[in-house]
Amino acid sequence: MTENDFLKVIDLSKHFKGLKAVDEVNFNVDEGEFLGIIGPNGAGKTTLFNLITGFLKPTSGRIYFRGRDITGTKPHERVKLGIARTFQVTKPFRKFTVVENVIISALIAKKQGKIQEHERDFAMEVLEKVDLAHRTDVLAENLPHGEVKKLEIARALATKPELLLLDEPFSGLTGEEVETLQDVIKSIHKNGITVILIEHVLKACMALSERIIVLNYGKIIADGTPQQVCMDRQVIEAYLGKRGLEFATG
Amino acid sequence: MEKTKVSAGILEKKYAALIAFGIIAAIIPLITPSIYIIHVLILAHIFVIYAASWDILTGYTGQLNLGHAMFFGLSAYVVAITNTMLNLPLLFSTIAGVFSAFLLSLLVGVPCLRLRGPYLAITTFSFSWILFLLASSAMIWLSGGEEGVRGVKTFVVGSVPNYYLSLVLMILSVYLLYRIASSETGLILKAIKEDEDAAMACGIDTTRYKLLAFILSGIFAGIAGAFYAQYMRIVTVDVVTLELSASAITFSLIGGIGTIVGPAIGAYMLTILFEGFSWLADYRILIYNLIIVAFVLFLPGGLISLKEKVNKKRKMVIGNDRK
Amino acid sequence: MIETLLSLTINGVLIGGLYALAALGLTIVLGVMRVINVSHGAFYTLGAYFTFLFSIMLGMNYITSFLLSALIVFAIGVVYERILIKPIRKEELNVLILTFAGAFVIEEIVKFTFGPRYRNIPPYLSGTVDIPGGSVDIQRVLSFAIAIGIVAMLFIILKFTKIGKAMRMVAEDEEVAGTLGINVDRVQMFSFGFGAMLAASAAALLSPIYLLYPSMGWDPLLKAFAIVIFGGMGSIPGTVFTGIIFGVAEVLTGYYISPTWKTVVPFLLLILIISIKPTGLFGEEE
Numbered sequence: 001m002t003e004n005d006f007l008k009v010i011d012l013s014k015h016f017k018g019l020k021a022v023d024e025v026n027f028n029v030d031e032g033e034f035l036g037i038i039g040p041n042g043a044g045k046t047t048l049f050n051l052i053t054g055f056l057k058p059t060s061g062r063i064y065f066r067g068r069d070i071t072g073t074k075p076h077e078r079v080k081l082g083i084a085r086t087f088q089v090t091k092p093f094r095k096f097t098v099v100e101n102v103i104i105s106a107l108i109a110k111k112q113g114k115i116q117e118h119e120r121d122f123a124m125e126v127l128e129k130v131d132l133a134h135r136t137d138v139l140a141e142n143l144p145h146g147e148v149k150k151l152e153i154a155r156a157l158a159t160k161p162e163l164l165l166l167d168e169p170f171s172g173l174t175g176e177e178v179e180t181l182q183d184v185i186k187s188i189h190k191n192g193i194t195v196i197l198i199e200h201v202l203k204a205c206m207a208l209s210e211r212i213i214v215l216n217y218g219k220i221i222a223d224g225t226p227q228q229v230c231m232d233r234q235v236i237e238a239y240l241g242k243r244g245l246e247f248a249t250g
Numbered sequence: 251m252e253k254t255k256v257s258a259g260i261l262e263k264k265y266a267a268l269i270a271f272g273i274i275a276a277i278i279p280l281i282t283p284s285i286y287i288i289h290v291l292i293l294a295h296i297f298v299i300y301a302a303s304w305d306i307l308t309g310y311t312g313q314l315n316l317g318h319a320m321f322f323g324l325s326a327y328v329v330a331i332t333n334t335m336l337n338l339p340l341l342f343s344t345i346a347g348v349f350s351a352f353l354l355s356l357l358v359g360v361p362c363l364r365l366r367g368p369y370l371a372i373t374t375f376s377f378s379w380i381l382f383l384l385a386s387s388a389m390i391w392l393s394g395g396e397e398g399v400r401g402v403k404t405f406v407v408g409s410v411p412n413y414y415l416s417l418v419l420m421i422l423s424v425y426l427l428y429r430i431a432s433s434e435t436g437l438i439l440k441a442i443k444e445d446e447d448a449a450m451a452c453g454i455d456t457t458r459y460k461l462l463a464f465i466l467s468g469i470f471a472g473i474a475g476a477f478y479a480q481y482m483r484i485v486t487v488d489v490v491t492l493e494l495s496a497s498a499i500t501f502s503l504i505g506g507i508g509t510i511v512g513p514a515i516g517a518y519m520l521t522i523l524f525e526g527f528s529w530l531a532d533y534r535i536l537i538y539n540l541i542i543v544a545f546v547l548f549l550p551g552g553l554i555s556l557k558e559k560v561n562k563k564r565k566m567v568i569g570n571d572r573k
Numbered sequence: 574m575i576e577t578l579l580s581l582t583i584n585g586v587l588i589g590g591l592y593a594l595a596a597l598g599l600t601i602v603l604g605v606m607r608v609i610n611v612s613h614g615a616f617y618t619l620g621a622y623f624t625f626l627f628s629i630m631l632g633m634n635y636i637t638s639f640l641l642s643a644l645i646v647f648a649i650g651v652v653y654e655r656i657l658i659k660p661i662r663k664e665e666l667n668v669l670i671l672t673f674a675g676a677f678v679i680e681e682i683v684k685f686t687f688g689p690r691y692r693n694i695p696p697y698l699s700g701t702v703d704i705p706g707g708s709v710d711i712q713r714v715l716s717f718a719i720a721i722g723i724v725a726m727l728f729i730i731l732k733f734t735k736i737g738k739a740m741r742m743v744a745e746d747e748e749v750a751g752t753l754g755i756n757v758d759r760v761q762m763f764s765f766g767f768g769a770m771l772a773a774s775a776a777a778l779l780s781p782i783y784l785l786y787p788s789m790g791w792d793p794l795l796k797a798f799a800i801v802i803f804g805g806m807g808s809i810p811g812t813v814f815t816g817i818i819f820g821v822a823e824v825l826t827g828y829y830i831s832p833t834w835k836t837v838v839p840f841l842l843l844i845l846i847i848s849i850k851p852t853g854l855f856g857e858e859e
Contacts, residue, residue, distance in 0.1 A: 055447065079453035087451070093444035104441045107434055108453035159453050314666060316611075316673070361848040368609050371669060372798040373847055379795045380840045387833040492791060496677070499670050507666070536681040542674035546667050547660060 005067055006031040006194060007052070007163060012061035013218075014047050021047040023218035024061070029163070034189050035196045036209030036226070040238055044218040045198045046088055049165050052196075053085045054078045065163070080112055084161035086152040088168045088198070092140035099123050099136040101151055105158035114160040123158055130154045130184050146177040153184065163194045170201040178204055206230070214238065275417055279410045288409040292481060294521040295416035296474050299423045301501035301517035302510050303470030306427055308499075309508035310436060311463040312443025313362065314371035317378025318498040320358070321468045323490030324381060325351040325475030330399035330485040331392065340403045344476045351472025352465060359464030363457050366446070375495075382490045398486030402479050412481050419477060420514075423470055428510045430466065439463055440508070500542050506552030515553060576706025581824050584709055587717040588782075589820020591775050593813040594720045595793045596800035597727065598771030600812050603801065604744040605764040608662060611672040612653070613772050614794025615679035620646050620773025621780045621789065622683055625694055635697040639777045643770050650769025654762045662761075676790065684787040692785040716778040723774055728809060740764055772797075792836070799843045 007029040014022040022044045029035050037045050050056040052063060054075040062071045065081055073081075093101050099120065106119035106126070115122050127133045130150045135143065140151060149169055156164055169185065170178050182204055189195050189208075199205035205212070206226045214222040214229055216238040222229050229235055279288055304318045329347035332338040338346065358377050362370050385393040393399065406415055430436055441449045442456050449456050479485050488494065497520075505516025527534050549555065595617060602610045623642030627633045633641070657675065661667045698715055701708040731737040739760045742750040751757045775793070783789070800819055804811035819839050827835035 053451070055450070074455075074457075075450040076453050076455045079451065085451050087447070091445045091448035091451075093441050093448060095444060096441070100437070104437065104449070104454070105452040107438070112453070155448070155452060308666070314669065316669065361844065365847070367665060368603060368607075369802060369847075371609055372802050373844070376795065376799055376802075376840050376843055380837055380844075383837045383840070388831070388837050390833070493677075496673050499673065503670055532685075533681075535677060536685075539674040539677040539681070543657065543671055543678065546671040546674070547657070550661070550664065550667050 005064060006033075008064040009052070010062045010064070012048070012051060012063065013059045014044075014051055014056060015059045020218045022051060022058075025215075025218070025220055027213055027220065027223065029194060029196065031162075031194055032192065033194055034208060034210045035194075036205040036212040037196060037198045037215060038200075038202060038205055038212060038229075039215035043215040043238075045215055046167060047218075048215065049085060049167050049196075049198060053083060053165060076108075079108070079159050079161075082160070082162035083165070084156035084159045084163070085165040086149075086156050086167055086169060088171065090145075090148045090152050092143070092148055092151055092155075094139070094141035096140055097137050098132060098140060098143065098151060099127065101140055102126055102154050102158045105155050109158060109160045123154075126154050126158045129157065129187070131180065146173050146181075149173065149177075150181065150184070153188075157188065157193075161193060163196070164188065166195065166197045168198055168200055170199060170204050182208060272421070276414075279413050285409050288413050290522055290525045292409070292413050292416045293525075294518045295413075295420040296478050296481070297497070297501060297517040297521050298420050298514045299474040299477075300471055301498055301505070301513035302424050302427045303467050303474065304498035305502050305507065305510050305513040306431060306439070306470070307463045307467035309502055309510075309513065310431055310439040310443060311460060312446075313460060313463060314367070314374065315467070316371050316375040316499075317381075317495050318374075318467075318471060319490050319492075319494035320374075320378040320381045321351040321354060321471035322475035322478070322494065323378075323385070324354050325472035326479040326485045326489045327385065327393060327399065329476045329479035330402045333403055333479075334399055334401050340405060340480060343402075344480065347476040347479065348469060348472040351468045351475065355464045355468025356461075359461050359468075362464070363460055378490065378492070378495055382487070382492070385490050386487045393487065396487060398484050400484045402483045402485065404480050404483060416477060416481070419473070423473060424510065424514050427466070427470060431510045435459070435462075443508075500538075502552070503542065503550070504545055504552055506554030509552075509554050512552050512554040519553075577828075578706070578825075580704055580707035580709075581828050582821055583704055584713070585821030585824035586817050587709065587713045587820070588824065589817035590717045590720045590724075590813070591779050591816075592793070592796050592800060592819050593816025594723060594778070595772050595775035596797040596804070596812050596816055597724065597809065598768035598775075599794075599797045600801045600804070600808075601740070601771070602765055602768035605740050606658075606662065606761045608658065608665075608668050609672070610765070610768065611669060611794070612675045612679065613672075613768065613797060614790030614792075615676040616646055616650060616769040616772040616790075617776040617793050618683055618787065618790035619649065619679060620776035621785050622687055622692075623773070624777040624780050625687070625692055625785055628697075629692075629694060639774070642777055643774050646773035647766045647770040650766035651762055653769070654765035658765065659758065659762070676794075680787050680790065687785075687787070689787060694780045694785070696781040710782075712781055716782065720775070720778055723771070724809070724813060727771070731809070736760070736763060796839070799840055803843055803846060 005028060009025055009027050012022055012025045013020065025048065037048065039045055047056065051058050054070070054073055054077070058071065062069060064070065065078070065083060068081070070078055070081065093104065102123035103119050106115065106122045109115050109122070110119050124133060124136070127136065130153050132147060132150050132154060135147060140148065143151060153166065153169060166185065169181060173181065178201060185195065185197070185208060197205060197208060209226055212224065212226050212229045213220055214232070214235045221234045221238060222232040224232075278291065282288065300318070300322055303321070304315060307313050308315045325347035328350040329343045332346050333340055333343040358374060362373055365373055386395060404412070406412055431439070438449070438454055438459055441452065441454065442459060446456055475489065478489065501517035501520055502513035503516070504520060505514065506512025524534065524538065527537065530537060545552070551558070599610060599613050602608060602613070620642050623645055624638050627638035627641050628635055653675070657671060658668060661671065696710065696712040698711045700711045702711060702714060731741060739750070739755045740763075742753065742755060743757055743760045747757055796819060800812060800815045804815035822839050822842065823835045826838040830838070
């Protein structure tokens with residue numbers, strides 16, 4: 001274990017009633033990387049996210065962040081360390097305005113000394129980054145789906161993370177929305193935040209990620225560049241089934 | 251700039267209303283000869299604190315508490331028992347009473363931290379039910395059951411002094427709770443109510459804040475209970491009944507849950523109204539509960555939401571609505 | 574000594590089975606609708622008083638009275654759900670408040686209709702069965718047997734019938750059930766009525782054993798709550814088992830410690846369990 005390991009996941013497993021949702025998973029993420037995690041439905045992607053962010057306790061295995069064992073820590077402690085997330089099923093504070101949603105995170109970040117400016121100013125800055133500044137005073141419950149997705153990201157960004165985990169940010173978006181959000185995420189990554197992205201929309205994931213891990217039945221079946229992963233027999237099989245493989249390889 | 255001006259205006263209005271209430275409340279004893287009216291108003295003051303203390307936990311933090319009477323009742327019993335049986339000076343009894351409510355809030359709060367929704371509601375209900383069973387039967391040797399614990403001393407003698415004391419206590423308590431609720435802490439509590447997972451993802455230590463809400467809620471209900479004990483000079487099983495727990499919810503609902511001020515208004519009005527309805531005698535509970543059903547169905551935001559509705563309408567008429 | 578214990582335990586089991594029946598109604602409503610029905614105890618009260626009305630006041634035989642009151646309370650439950658619960662079902666707190674107030678409304682109506690004083694329904698079967706260390710009333714054995722019969726029926730309904738399967742699917746995932754063409758509203762309305770009916774059945778079976786009074790519903794309500802938490806929500810075996818444990822704990826405490834503590838002990842146990850395992854004895858991890 002060296003200090004320069006950014007995120008290190010070792011033999012991580014999570015079992016539900018005998019079902020191995022995540023099964024002995026090992027991988028590293030370097031600082032500044034953009035990692036995509038793909039896999040068919042029920043492959044254990046979201047469970048893996050919940051383990052990394054502390055929303056679930058692993059059955060076995062360990063998680064290290066910047067050389068520190070964070071396995072037993074609570075979600076808010078991980079946020080403090082710099083790990084933020086979004087939810088696949090969006091969870092805005094419905095009765096709050098857009099800016100209030102973000103202020104909550106900013107408030108905590110301020111208490112932890114991560115930001116200096118007033119939390120409202122910081123929240124506005126973040127909203128500009130995700131292109132929501134024009135919606136400041138709208139109640140979150142009145143926001144269209146696409147903007148709720150952005151709001152989730154803004155809220156995560158306002159915690160001043162070093163590692164950002166995005167759980168299917170593109171799901172349910174129109175093609176145009178996907179494109180603008182892709183730009184937003186790209187610029188977040190450019191600003192030095194390490195990103196892990198779970199995605200069903202393969203195209204977007206392939207375009208953004210520098211490296212991709214493929215999960216199937218809770219196990220990693222491939223780990224490499226988008227090009228390598230695309231060529232992988234097991235991956236195609238997992239996604240398309242055996243016949244698909246025959247079709248794909250002619 | 252403009253925005254702060256507007257809110258300052260609202261603020262002034264708010265304070266104007268408060269000052270007006272303060273003045274009227276202060277002169278009531280001077281203009282009414284009726285000790286009975288004073289008595290009802292003292293009860294109203296006590297229940298205002300009680301309702302507002304429920305609101306900080308359930309209205310703000312979303313932790314469903316169905317057994318709020320337990321804090322009120324335990325404190326009242328502890329004051330009465332330590333004062334009459336242990337002959338503790340009233341001040342110490344009061345401290346003991348409030349402290350016991352604080353301890354109970356920890357006892358209930360700590361296991362409840364891990365519970366959500368129905369589990370939490372049922373557990374708080376069960377806690378208060380235990381207290382009721384103890385007071386009404388299992389520990390009757392201590393509680394006196396229906397007869398109650400009698401002969402509690404009072405801080406001040408007479409209705410009017412008690413009136414002013416309760417008034418000050420009420421204003422202080424509601425002010426404090428309101429300040430907390432409108433602070434950053436209040437916003438964080440509301441975020442927990444809205445979505446606990448999302449709050450955690452924002453970095454909020456939800457456990458800590460929920461416990462804080464439990465403690466605040468318990469302590470202020472304890473203060474109300476302690477005052478009740480010394481004012482009534484007798485504590486019976488009435489202070490831990492389901493009806494009392496239900497009334498915390500009712501007061502808040504009718505005033506407006508999650509606003510502190512709403513529950514306070516609700517408690518004040520309903521206590522007076524409930525006494526005012528006493529000519530209805532047997533039908534009182536029925537009518538009271540029918541009103542609650544009607545509110546849940548037709549005005550779940552409580553009376554305070556009427557104001558917002560009026561404001562909205564006015565805005566629309568002027569055509570100033572920003573949308 | 575051992576024989577006394579055995580006899581007490583048997584008596585506890587017999588009562589516990591009826592508690593389980595009342596709790597099952599609550600757990601079904603909770604599972605299918607995600608709603609805590611505080612009026613559940615009031616439906617219990619209604620079941621008892623309707624049994625009283627038919628069997629004592631109108632002189633019908635016991636079985637007819639039992640069936641009639643179960644049916645009527647089912648209908649009341651359905652109407653109650655449609656008019657009062659459905660419009661606000663998504664608001665957890667509002668449902669709690671409404672059913673809390675609704676319980677008092679029903680209690681008051683019962684009080685005005687039947688009077689505030691205690692009523693009693695004499696056992697329709699007299700005599701006792703000897704068991705080692707004592708005896709049990711035939712009445713209790715029969716009530717228990719009927720209760721177990723109802724639970725078995727419930728089990729079959731949930732497992733094999735169309736409505737039962739629909740209920741389980743709605744409990745699993747409302748939205749998915751909706752997309753699969755299940756009329757979620759109707760299933761929920763039915764479940765609510767069904768839950769009310771189970772409360773009424775338990776009351777009808779217990780009414781020859783306990784006294785009737787307008788606020789009689791709160792005690793079984795709180796017990797049902799505790800059993801539901803203990804047993805883990807939505808688990809029939811868990812609920813039945815816990816109900817029986819409750820009955821036994823109550824009888825044993827009443828005998829060995831003090832009759833006034835017998836109602837308290839189960840709740841103390843409940844809080845102890847909750848502190849250790851928040852999802853109850855049989856509950857699943859989240």
